[in-house]
Amino acid sequence: MPNGGVAYFSAEFGLDESLPIYSGGLGILAGDHIKAAADLNIPLTGVGIFYKKGYFQQQINENGWQQQRYPDVNLEASVYPVQLAKDAEGRPIIIEVTIAGRPVYAKAWYVSLGSVTLYLLSTDVEANSESDRQLTDNLYPSNQDARISQEMLLGIGGARLLAALGIKPDVWHMNEGHSAFLAFERIRMLSAEGVSFETALEAVKASTVFTTHTPVPAGHDVFSIEMIDRYLGDYYWQMGADRDRVLALGQLDGAFNMTRLAVSSSSKVNGVSKLHGEVTRELFHRWMPHIPIQDIPVDSVTNGVHIGTWLADGMKKLYDQHLVSDWAIRTQEVDIWASVREIPATELWKEHKKAKSEMVQELGLPLTAFGEEPLIIGFARRFATYKRALLIFSDLDRLARILGDAQRPVCLIFAGKAHPADEPGKDLIRRIVELSREDRFKGRVHIVENYAMDKAKKLVQGVDVWLNTPVKPMEASGTSGQKAALNGVLNCSVLDGWWVEGYNGRNGWAIDGVTDGGSDEQTRQDSETLYRLLEDEIVPLYYKRGERAIPTEWVNMMKESIVSLTPVYNTHRMVTDYWNRIYVPATERGKRFRADNFEVASRVGAYKRFIRDNWSAVHVNKVEILDNHSSRIGLNKTAFIAKIDLGPIWHKDVRVEAVGSDGRRGIWRAKLELVQQLSKGLYVYEGVSPEIPIDVWRSNVNVRVTPISPDFANDFEMELATWG
Structure with a gap:
């Protein structure tokens, strides 16, 4: 088994519809991530859960309500061979996790994908009680006891499994906060070797990275403190710390937040699109209000999709005919895709028509009444209310006119599941079924049952337009539109998630998704934009036929979409970004913090403890702003002079700066230099203004003191700042 490399933990993995242990975007992304790692020969080990009953099978009853069925996953039917992990003597590897004081045992299945192995834990083990055998039956149980048990199995059990397999990762990647208890287990392992809690925390943090996918507070797993005590109380002393210190890693608003734990135990945090990075900084700003949003340490790596899976x-x-021969392993090279422009329009249109015909046939869609090629718009994703499946139905009369034009027919296809506990989501499905039965929409609005990867492939390959209408900015990234784009399907989407980066004005259509007028006003404006686009641009362009009855301008737009989007929004580019920007630095950092018997980790742990214990003594006593002041720092510029009391903290362990608004939603910073020591711990700092009009910053400027260290992963690692 390989040492080093990356351990990638996720609560779900979507490799193929034949292994239905995923519910939606997070799992599909995780599956695409590990496939791309295998393509690129990146040393990565996946860790997840084998859900015996998978995600539910959806049936829609006569009244339009979603029904759930939970058949056992058929391992024999899996496209990817699933095997039991065994030790050198051929015995199944069994790990044990203490959950709420009782031992729970788990075995592991594994799937091999080239250089990548995915391990999946299961509690369906004879030594367990009947209820414990069922702990890993279903994804995302609504019951909190089952949920915390699964998350302990994933994080703690996953770390123990890797230890049992002899795998020692350089980097631990948490894909969402479900696996964050792995930090507890890694600290416990080090504590058992005699490493102190603060040192162990720094060593773990140095080699751990965290990707968050959820832009709303409600999307983050939260457990009561009482529940954490009940389930993990035995853990506190084993980690070498008292209860309060351990709980502090995840405590937020009187409860225990798994995202907070993940952030506290990671050296790098990233969102999944540029906009989501901004939204996440705003979200985390609530935890650390004394740090400006712009300074919250969150990066972003925009999601992509695995071309080999979705094309x-x-x-x-x-593409084999018209691109360079090895294009499939060079998908992130922009130049390679330029050749798409040379593909004859007749050939591209012919292939699109073929994919469309296959979709209609395989999904059993009764579209023959509309001739050969009605314009088909697809909307397929999880039915959550913020995704606004009903936005296109905001004005039924207007929609009926658009869909019902005999010369230019338009059809809508919907697909998706609602979480079993999401009644509003289920009601969206019921309402679409109801509308599809109205005479004016009959045959023009369809809903596809039991949405999964097999049906998703047909839809992203076969529709003409991919519609996406979330409430901005609640879609972290979204990847279904990327799958559509690489197949030449055009996106019509709210400028949220990845589309705000991908849209260039020529490769699809954009709905602004303005956010300043309240939700009703946003819905009104977005639906108006959507109808206008359909009436004035999308439908006319599709039906504008040139030579040989081909919509030449539409096909040119398809080419623009493929050329501009495919090289950027694919997982080869995404995983390469993770490797260069996140995995390699975390590998180096982790090794440095562990070296020489944890010398750096120990020093950083002690330093942070000292800073935390003495930070209350830091005060900004007096700030002066002097115009045209000739100081030892700069001649004839506006200068800042501040008296700072640092107490026992050394002046070289802090940064002092003036900070203000630049008037454009950004901030400026001007470093202040130490110019005089007045007495023990009391200093004078001076600095000059930035090159910004004085009336912009003067009304909104302050002086900030922050602790610094060359060993910190970022300037705000301690989440401390004192202001004047």
Whole structure:
């Protein structure tokens, strides 16, 4: 088994519809991530859970209500061979996790994908009680006891499994906060070797990275403190710390927040699009209000999709003919895709028509009444209310006119599941079924049952337009539109998630998603924009036929979409970004913190403890702003002079700066230099203004003191700041 490399933990993995242990975007992304790592020969080990009953099978009853069925996953039917992990003597590897004081045992299945192995834990073990055998039956149970048990199995059990396999990762990647208890287990392991809690925490943090996908507070797992005590109380002393110190890693608003734990135990945090990075900084700003949003240490790596999984066979053959021979392993090279512009319009349109025909046939859609090629718009994703499946139905009469034009027919196809506990989500499905039965929408609005990867592939390959209408900025990234784009399907989407980066004005259509007028006003404006786009641009362009009855301008737009989006929004580019920007630095940092018997980790742990214990003594006593002041720092510039009391903290362990608004939603910073020591711990700092009009910053400027260290992963690692 490989040492080093990356351990990638996720609560779900979508490799293929034949292994239905995923519920939606997070799992599909995780599956695409590890496939791309395998393609690129990146040393990575996946860790997840084998859900015996998978995600539910959806049936829609006569009244339009979603029904859930939970058949056992058929391992024999899996496209990817699933095998039991065994030790050198051929015995199944069994790990034990103490959950709420009782031992729970888990075995592991594994799937091999080239250089990558995915391990999946299961509690369906004879030594367990009947209820414990069922702990890993279903994804995302609504019951909090089952949920925390699964998360302990994933994080703690996953770390123990890797130890049992002899795998020692350089980097531990938490894909969402579900696996964050792995930090507890790694600290416990080090504590058992005699490493102190603060040192162990720094060593763990140095080699751990965290990707958050959830832009709303409600999307983060939260457990009561009483529940953490009940389930993990035995853990506190084993980690070498008292209860309060351990709980402080995840405590937020009187409860224990798994995202907070993940942030506290990671050296790098990233969102999944540029906009989501901004939204996450705003979200985390509530935890650390004394740090400006712009300074919250959150990076972003925009999601991509695995081209080999989502590309239609016909399109692949077309690319094989017209692109360089090794294009499939060079997908992130922009120049390679320029050749798509040279593909004859007739060939591209022919392949698209073929994919469309296959979709209609395989999904059993009764579209023959509309002739060969009605414009088909697809909307397929999880049915959550913020995704606004009903936005296109805001004005039923207007929509009926658009869909019902005999010369230019338009059809809508919907697909998706609602979480079993999400009644508003289920009601969206019921309402679409109800509308599809109205005479004016009959045959023009369809809903596809039991949405999964197999049906998703047909839809992203076969529709003409991919519709996405979330409430901005609640879509962290979204990847279904990227799958559509690489197949030549055009996006019409709210400028949220990845689309705000990808849209260039020529490769699809954009709905602004303005956010300043309240939700009703946003819905009104977005639906008006959508109808206008359909009436004035999308439908006319699709039906504008040139030579040989081909919509030449539409096909040119398809080419623009493929050329501009595919090289950027694919997982080869995404995983390369993770490797260069996140995995390699975390590998180096982790090794440095562990070296020489944890010398750096020990020093940083002690330093942070000293800073925390003495930070209350830091005060900004007096700030002066002097115009045209000739100081030892700069001649004839506006200067800042501040008296700072640092107490026992050394002056070289802090940064002092003036901070203010730049008037454009950004901030400026001007470093202040130490110019005089007045007495023990009391200093004078001076600095000059930035090159910004004085009336912009003068009304909104302050002086800030922050602790610094060359060993910190970022300037605000301690989340401390004192202001004047």
